[in-house]
Amino acid sequence: MADAYPWQDALWQQLAGRSQHAHAYLLHGPAGIGKRALAERLMARLLCQQPRGLNACGQCKSCHLLAAGTHPDNYILEPEEADKAIKVDQVRELVSFVVQTAQLAGRKVVLVEPAESMNINAANALLKSLEEPSGNTVLLLISHQPSRLLPTVKSRCVQQACPLPSEAMSLAWLQQALPDCSAEEHHELMFLAAGSPLVAVKMHGQGVIAQRAQVVDGVKKLLKQQISPSQLAESWNAVSLQLLFDWFCQWSQLMLRYQLTRDESGLGQADMRKVVQYLAEKAAQPKVLNMQDWVLAQRQKVIGKANLNRVLLLEALLVQWASLPGPG
Structure with a gap:
């Protein structure tokens, strides 16, 4: 189960509570605020066969397959190497997945991160799938720098800004995440991480x-x-x-x-x-x-x-x- 962060509660209620979902979402905001966890949580909810309220049940066949990383109707697109571009050939493989019928007779869900790492050819190759995905497919694009995305990509998605937590909320969360650090270290880490608590934890480890x-x-x-x-x-x-x-x-x-x-x-x-x-x-x-x-x-x-x-x-x-x- 993906982590749930307290500063995402209102947004989660809004996203997971929809009776009908858009075919493509663009989740954007600074790095280190939990956008990937939010997308994975939504992906689990969309694929779950017996959701419990706003959350995936965690018990059905779909949830077990997703947890094992073998769900046939789930596709994750990332750069082949860290900090490199997503190439057009990778997007063509994704498009082939999108046009297939869902194997568990439910939705297909695609996650792309970071969306801005697609080069121009790759982004253009994705446009038709964003505009008219086959069957019941939902695409979740995650972007840390949406200004780098093609306007044609952004216009085909429901753009959803992800909230940056307040300083008080971040510090309270850091106290739980890094209990051995002093309050002074928590404040310094938050400054160095420009207000992103997950980046602060990563910086502490480094x-x-x-x-x-x-x-x-x-x-x-x-x-x-x-x-x-x-x-x-x-x-x-x-x-x-x-x-x-x-x-x-x-x-x-x-x-x-x-x-x-x-x-x-x-x-x-x-x-x-x-x-x-x-x-x-x-x-x-x-x-x-x-x-x-x-x-x-x-x-x-x-x-x-x-x-x-x-x-x-x-x-x-x-x-x-x-x-x-x-x-x-």
Whole structure:
């Protein structure tokens, strides 16, 4: 049975309580808020032969087959390799499944995640199935970045925004999920995860709090000329490039905000507050703007999985960062 999260209760009542279902749903929202669990829960409810209220019974033949991963009327489409595209040949196999008759004489349910990973040819190949699926078929598309989807894909789905939990609800859930962490660690994880509790749990498992402390310490040493950019770049091998560029992008934005407003309450997390303020006061604004433009451009390459030389890229970042305090 898929996990049920308390911040999804109202949406679940709405989705599972429908007497008639759309042929395609687009469940969208930030990563780490439980969209996959919601889709799997709905998939189980739609395939169940004897649903109990709003939930699948968990006991019928269909539920047992689904739990075993052998349900003949269920199809899950994902990239063949992590962070790669869903290819047109994969979608053609899905289309062949959609046109078949349901083997258990009920619905067929398809789950696609992440929908934005379909390349253009793959997305176009799915359009007819989205518009006119054969038989009693429901397609559940999950998207973390719906802006990357073709308008023709979005227009053929019922678009359903999935709720981001409130801070209080997230912290209460984290206390149960990570009982050995302190309240301070829960707050820090939620900040680092941009409010997504499931991402916070994943980050905890990856040791991101310790990585953040290492990066902050390294930046301070760099500005004091206690370590070189190349040495620092090498020491960050365990930290993901996207996390690093997320943080540096955020710090450059905070610098610009402070230069414009002089509002000390907007200097971000305590661990980098003094550094951000120092750089904002010592760096020329055009220099900070150029730095931010460069960081944003490189971050897009990192997100797009471009083939980058990690050490050289980080060295270039740190050389620019170290040169911020000084003449423009």
